[in-house]
Amino acid sequence: MALVVPVVAGAQGTAPLAADDAVAWCEAIADHIPGEPDTALFVAASWPSLRIERMLGALTDGMKRVARPAARDDDATARLREALAPFGLAHEALSSGDLTRIVRRGAVLHTDIALLTDGNRDLGGGVPSPGSAASVTIFDGQPAGYRRGGGHLDVARMLLDRIRPSASIDPGVWAWYRAVAAHLMAHAEFGELRKHLAHGKRVVPRDGVLLMFDAAMHHALASPRVQAAMTTIVMPPTFSLDVKSSRAELDEARRGYEDALRLDPGLVEARLRLGRVRAEQGHPAEAADLLRSAARDAGDPVGQYFAALFLGEQEAALGRADEARLAFERASALFPNAQSPLLGLSHLARARGDRAAALEAIARVMRLPSRRDARDEPWWDFNTSAGRHADAWLADARRRLAGDAAQ
Amino acid sequence: MTGRASFVCLAVALAAGAPARAQDAPTFRSSTEVVRVDVLATVDGRPVRGLGPGDFEVTDSGVAQVVDLVSFEQLPLNVVLAFDLSESVSGERLAHLTAASRAVLARLERSDQVALVSFSHVVAPGAGLTTDASTIARALEDAVPGGETSLVDATYAALLVGESDVGRSLVIVFSDGVDTASWLQAERVLDIAKRTDAVVYSVAVRSVAVSPFLREMAEQTGGRQFRVDSTRDLGAAFEGILDEFRRRYVIGFTPRGVPAGGWHPLVVRIKGQRATTRARPGYLAGGG
Known part of the structure; x- marks a missing residue:
């Protein structure tokens, strides 16, 4: 044709x-x-x-x-x-x-427009016009520009809403909502993610994975990366930032992870992240229990790394220095070029008065490659890493939506 | 979201301090028994000279102590430059930072050591403690700013580099932003700072948000926070810090009549003078 x-x-x-x-x-x-x-x-x-x-x-x-x-x-x-x-x-x-068969494949088309070609939403030095949907881009704790909201993911959602008899019972739709959420999370597109999840939770209301992404979004909004920028961003008239205080965002994250786990107790990622939230909220014993469980069940190296790294910190907070050291060493073994477990080991030793061990761990940091891409440090991407399987999930969602329709 | 940072690392092993220098170790150094405190004593902003042990009045946890040792301009320095080389410190700002560093390096004594801890989200010590200042200058020339900011992690590394060899440890932290990527928690690094002898001075540009961590770090170590209007003023700020640090006394006392562990509030005064003193507000005992 x-x-x-x-x-x-x-x-x-x-x-x-x-x-x-x-x-x-x-x-x-x-x-x-x-x-x-x-x-x-x-x-x-x-x-x-x-x-x-x-x-x-x-x-x-x-x-x-x-x-x-x-x-x-x-x-x-x-x-x-x-x-x-x-x-x-x-x-x-x-x-x-x-329109069911057509809109399923149409949704794939517009998703791909959004994810593969939709780079023209940056407003450069400009500001969004009043009444329009927009998001702000942040880098290194500073605002770096605005992006128009909307676009082809809105269209894809609108198309999927037209599936008969109901989008809610279509496995392809479930897969699509999860995959797009993962992609938006992985790219830190929190403005779009919020909108996506609000719609997604109406279409597939009892999906633990979507609730987990919602919680992970609040968790990310509580992070220093976002919160630091809150003090420096000057919004254009009629716009305000849809971000609460770190404490409030952490509370929302906790509730979201708990809701996700109630629906799907097997969600290791939610358990891991709930453990992290509880640690940030100052509950080391509860956090350590969750993290030990996540460390047992995490299926991929990044998940295992986070569980070990976070557990090391909580074991230290509980005064279990040997367990903390083992956890940090486990994280370091998983990602030998990551600096965080070494910093954890060093701090653990220094806090106990062992200057030699503390210095030795810092010397290990010194010997790491100085280029970031050689460092391979998952911690720097923790806030977005809930979406780390986005590519595989998107491929699956495309296959389900476009493939089913072609049958 | 993800930045890139790449710079040449001229690191040498931290533990490898200059052996000759170690043999010339000063007559005292902090240990679990002796507490060492850096004190700046001024009258109308001018340093007070010629003070001896009997001129200092020190209380530890409210209990008067006997000052055993006083040193002024005698101990070599371990100057650790902890520089933010994230994305925002590029172009002209980096040129200013490099020039300011050269000015500091030029004022070091032959027995002083200097180290560079550069950081973005990557903590990448540019050079361990060395008496060869040109190593630091070359590392800065090779620096390529980029990425986010691991201020807390880098400050921790700088504290440890500073205490990795004998000498008075001065940590100068320059950052033009707030922490966005550290693993270590600020309060835990502050706890370590309370256990070390290092004095931290921080320098930030006035127009940007300054990390509360840096302010706290300077206060808790008896240092000071400098704000400059522009990175053009960094040279003057760095030189001012070095001069001020050199004019500080180092006093030592063996704590008596106080608990062995925990937080020990310190008060340091000069007897019989209307001098102002600046010193750490206390120290954490136990754990070394």
Whole structure:
């Protein structure tokens, strides 16, 4: 099938008809290879969500015309019939205007626009206009610019809402909400993540993983990275930051992790992070119990590292120096170029008056490579690392949504 | 979110202090028995000279102590430069920092040692204690700022570097921001500072938020916090710190009549003079 040309304005300078958009959109969906930044992505990349909603109305009407015998097709219906052919829609779906198969793959298209090409949301030195959705970018505790809110993830959510009989019972939708949450978490897109989770919790209300991401977001908002910037950011008129104090965000994080574990007690990541929150809230015994359990069950090296590192600190706080040292050594063995376990070992020794051991651990830090990419230190990414499986999860969600639809 | 930092590490092993210097060790050094306190005594901002043990009035936990030893401008220094080389310290700021460091290096005595702990989120000691100041200058010239800020971790490392060899330990911390990436907790590093003899001076640019940790660290170690209007003023600030530190007395006493462990509040006064003193407000005993 030929690729659709971008539709921004008609040849006569008029706005494109919704029916033309419907054809172009269906062709783009069919042409798009999930997860690839192909040319099909650019067809709808500049379309605002209103235009897509209008197009969906035209598509529904067009499907009902396509359900009639082809002999009665006008030119527009014939083109739409051809564009819909790859979806293999049953007559019943066409006649009822059931968009399920199309919107599943459409959601993949718009997700990929958002994640693979949506880099034009940065406002540079500019500020967002009043009334618009926006987020602020922070680097090294300082505001570094603004980003427009909205975009193609809004569109993807709107499309998935149209799944029949219900998005809530569709495993592909569950997988998609988790995967996109993981991606937004991994990229520290907390503004978008908040919106995504608010919608996601309505669609799939009893998903422990989404609750865990919600808690992890509050946990990240409580961190010095974010809280440090709160004192320096000057917001444009009519905007305010949607971030509470560190203590309040930590409380929300704790509640969120506990809710997630009530729904899914097997969520090791939630147990690990709840352990960290309780440590930050000054409850070392409770934290250590959670972290010991997480250390036993963590399935990947990063999770094991965090559990050991955090446990080392709590064992030290409980006066269990030998256990603390073993935990820090375990973390160091998992990531030999990480500085945090060595700093932990050094501090542990120094606090006990063992200057030689403290200095030896610092000397080990000195011998580490000085370049960050050679350091391989998971701690620096702890606030976003709940989303560390995003790529695999996204691939799975794409497969479920696009693959199922193609069957 | 993720920054990059890369700079050449000219590190030498911390434990390898200059052997010749160790043989020239000063006559006293802190131990579990002797408490050493750096004291700045001034009248109208001018240092008071010529004081002896009998001129100091020291109370430890409210109990008067006998000052055994006093030293003034006699002990070699261990100067540790702990410099924030995160993303925000690039371009002109780095040039100013490098020039300011050169000015300090030029004022060191031959017996003084100096070390560099550079940090972004990466704590990367640029050079361990050395009497060869050119090592530090070269490390700074090779520095490439980038990344976030592990201020607490780096200050801890600097404290340990400072006490890794005999001498008076002066830690100069420059940072233009707040901590965003440290693993160690600020209060735990402050506890360590209360156990060491190091004096921490911090320098920050006035226009940016200053870490409360740095202010507390300076207070708890008897140092001072400097604010400069611009990084252009760093040279004057660093030189001022070095001069002030040299004009401090080091006094030593063996605590008597006080509990062995825990926090020991200290008060240091000069007898019979309206001198102002600056010294650490106390020390943590036990644990070395």
